[in-house]
Amino acid sequence: xxxxxxxxxVRESLASLKASDLQDAQVMEVLKLAQQLTDTMxxxxxxxxxxxxxxxxxxxxxxxxxxxxxxxxxxxxxREQRIPVAGAELEAVVTDTEKATExxxxxxxxxxxxxxxDLDAYKAQxxxxxxxxxxxxxxxxxxxxxxxxxxxxxxxxEKRVSRFAATMGVDDxxxxxxxxxxxxxxKKLHLxxxxxxxPETQQDAVDEIIKNDxxxxxxxxxxx
Amino acid sequence: xxxxxxMPILVVDDYKTMVRIIKNLLKQIxxxxxxxxxxxxxxxxKMKKQKYGLVISDWNMExxxxxxxxQKVRADESxxxxxxIMVTAESKTExxxxxxxxxxxxxxxxxxxxxxxxxxxxxxxxxx
Numbered sequence: 001x002x003x004x005x006x007x008x009x010v011r012e013s014l015a016s017l018k019a020s021d022l023q024d025a026q027v028m029e030v031l032k033l034a035q036q037l038t039d040t041m042x043x044x045x046x047x048x049x050x051x052x053x054x055x056x057x058x059x060x061x062x063x064x065x066x067x068x069x070x071x072x073x074x075x076x077x078x079r080e081q082r083i084p085v086a087g088a089e090l091e092a093v094v095t096d097t098e099k100a101t102e103x104x105x106x107x108x109x110x111x112x113x114x115x116x117x118d119l120d121a122y123k124a125q126x127x128x129x130x131x132x133x134x135x136x137x138x139x140x141x142x143x144x145x146x147x148x149x150x151x152x153x154x155x156x157x158e159k160r161v162s163r164f165a166a167t168m169g170v171d172d173x174x175x176x177x178x179x180x181x182x183x184x185x186x187k188k189l190h191l192x193x194x195x196x197x198x199p200e201t202q203q204d205a206v207d208e209i210i211k212n213d214x215x216x217x218x219x220x221x222x223x224x
Numbered sequence: 225x226x227x228x229x230x231m232p233i234l235v236v237d238d239y240k241t242m243v244r245i246i247k248n249l250l251k252q253i254x255x256x257x258x259x260x261x262x263x264x265x266x267x268x269x270k271m272k273k274q275k276y277g278l279v280i281s282d283w284n285m286e287x288x289x290x291x292x293x294x295q296k297v298r299a300d301e302s303x304x305x306x307x308x309i310m311v312t313a314e315s316k317t318e319x320x321x322x323x324x325x326x327x328x329x330x331x332x333x334x335x336x337x338x339x340x341x342x343x344x345x346x347x348x349x350x351x352x
Contacts, residue, residue: 098241102241105241105244105248108248109248112248112252189289190283190291190316190318190319190322191283191284192318192319193313193314194313194314194334195313195315195316199313199315199333199334200316200317201320201333203333203340206315206320206331206332206333209320209321209324209331210320210328210330210331214324214325
């Protein structure tokens, strides 16, 4: 029962007692105090009701907003369409690249293993092999298009996740134990992977490091 | 001492195409006795069974990397003197220094060509 309704009932009871024309001054004093207590309690419980109501309204709004944002994130579309398609495209790139490499290597190895006795026949063989090598290079066009689709999908996911994080005020949590362990392993074994835009240290610089004795000063100088 | 062109060479790489490329380059240079392994574990097992004149290894492989293989080889009396060339896309200065400290004889950054491979092999084994 809401606080206001309880207070109203108590007031009715008090009014009824007063109206019964009681003569006892002490009883009248008690009734007066009861009246004051009831008014105070009504104010207290009334504010409590409003505060709880406001909290629940806020939580309901937040849940609703979160549902809307998750809906806009379209997680099912990302999980069932975007990521699987991107994975399939990348697998196709790897397969196409392997096929082309296999074809080109086979042609090159075929020519390397040939003993040219008849120069005209050898020239014809070389021409045919070169044409097949050129044809094999057409994989690059398809791979380029496939990679573009993957990049589009990644941008799409990034845009949605960024919007969701910004709207919900999400901060990055700590990496889980597996991720931390993997990062530590990679650091320990210096597994950095290929650098973008070519080798980070050119062969000439590598040669200098290999041929020179390295004391700590020489190592420090390499990082200056 | 002259380099024995028939000496066995172990090529370690998890990417079959790269193994094939290196084997072809070695063949062009004149080395035809080439064995292969797909990671450090397989390579070390082979090295314990047969003596190789040279190991040419990639860095980034699973489960055992080329860097771990190098450390394991240098720590094992029976194979520690085997010449070891790292051929890798790991091109950070820290990688080269780590490999040098671990005892690598030479280091080739991918992509590379036959001339570079031949020059580094000559630097390690002597002219051939």
